[in-house]
Amino acid sequence: MSSMEKSYNLRDRTLRFVDREDEMDFLYEEFSSPRAEMSCGHAVTPMSLTNWCRRLLEEGKSKFVCGQPNCNREWPYVEVRKMALLTPEEREYFESTMALNAARECFNSKTCPGCKFLVTRKDESNLSVRCQICTVKKGRPYEFCWQCLNKWRGQPNANHCDNDGCINQALKTLRTCPEIVFESIKNVRGCPSIRACPTCGSLLEHTSKYCKSIVCPRCKVKFCFVCLKIMTECTKTSGPYEPCSSRVAPRQTSIPVWHR
Ligand SMILES: [Zn+2]
Ligand SMILES: [Zn+2]
Ligand SMILES: [Zn+2]
Ligand SMILES: [Zn+2]
Ligand SMILES: [Zn+2]
Structure with a gap:
């Protein structure tokens, strides 16, 4: 981020200058730049516009809307880029965060x-x-x-x-999948071959018949397929090729939610 305050050039004829207060300056920072009008009719300075749009991105938004109550008009990114005088670094941050937020919104x-x-x-x-x-x-x-x-x-x-x-297909799978028989670990009975990762909830099938640990490809947490504890917890009281000191965890009836 640059410490220089961005300011409009009064000779820029593509801008519509107005003599009004800065209507995106919600923190009363009183930027010195001349004010120009956005397509919705509200007055901004490059700094106030940058700060407002940055806040929207930080809140997880992928689109830019006017911050004035009762306006809420959407500004196209090209307009924001021009009117906020975005620097190359700011552009990069804006564009990558917009894409990330859009993907997250779509998923949710x-x-x-x-x-x-x-x-x-x-x-x-x-x-x-x-x-x-x-x-x-x-x-x-x-x-x-x-x-x-x-x-x-x-x-x-x-x-x-x-x-x-x-x-819920996932819950049905957890309920009905076949059991796994460990060859190297004796006395482990009734362990389902598919579990939901206790950290992130991804469904994982265990294929090793020797080791009870598994690393989740999504959250990268290593856990015990038998007792469903984090592996470091499980191995405190039993070896990786021994039955767990706590019993075989029953079939899961809910999918854990990942709190990142
Ligand atoms: Zn507006
Ligand atoms: Zn509805
Ligand atoms: Zn339903
Ligand atoms: Zn996981
Ligand atoms: Zn265990």
Whole structure:
């Protein structure tokens, strides 16, 4: 980041200068640059615009909207880039963060069956997701099921809703997968061959018949497939080729959520 305060050149004829207060200067930093108008009609300086857009990116947004209440107009990135006089380093940060945030939004967004708008899920451990648009339109809480994409029926915080055919494939796999028989570890019975990683929830199949440890490719945490403890915990009381001191962990009935 440069410590120099960016400022508009009054001779730049592509800008629309105005003599008003800086309407994106939410921290009252009073930048000295002349003010220019954005496409939505609000006045900015390059510094206030940069700071506001940086804040949006830090909040996980991938689009730029005016910060004035009652405006909320979206500014195209080309406009932001020009009006904020983004430096090459800032451009790089803006562009890579926009792409990252867009990918994350896409992963955490699904189409609401009520209004067909994309809804972003905040709580990854809850299958019933509130749609704000439908809630306002109907005048009562509207939730849909993240799994079967129908209006939510039944108890909140369940593994599935009460609609026909709403099952969690992952949980079904955990419940029904065959058991693994370790050749080198005696007296280990009833260990399923597929587990959800206790750290991040990824489904993993154990193929080694000798060693009970496995490294999760997603979160890179090494854990014990038998007792589901972190490997360093398990090996405190038993060797890697011995039965665990705590018993075989039962089949999992919920998928752990990764708290990064
Ligand atoms: Zn505006
Ligand atoms: Zn909706
Ligand atoms: Zn459902
Ligand atoms: Zn993992
Ligand atoms: Zn263990």
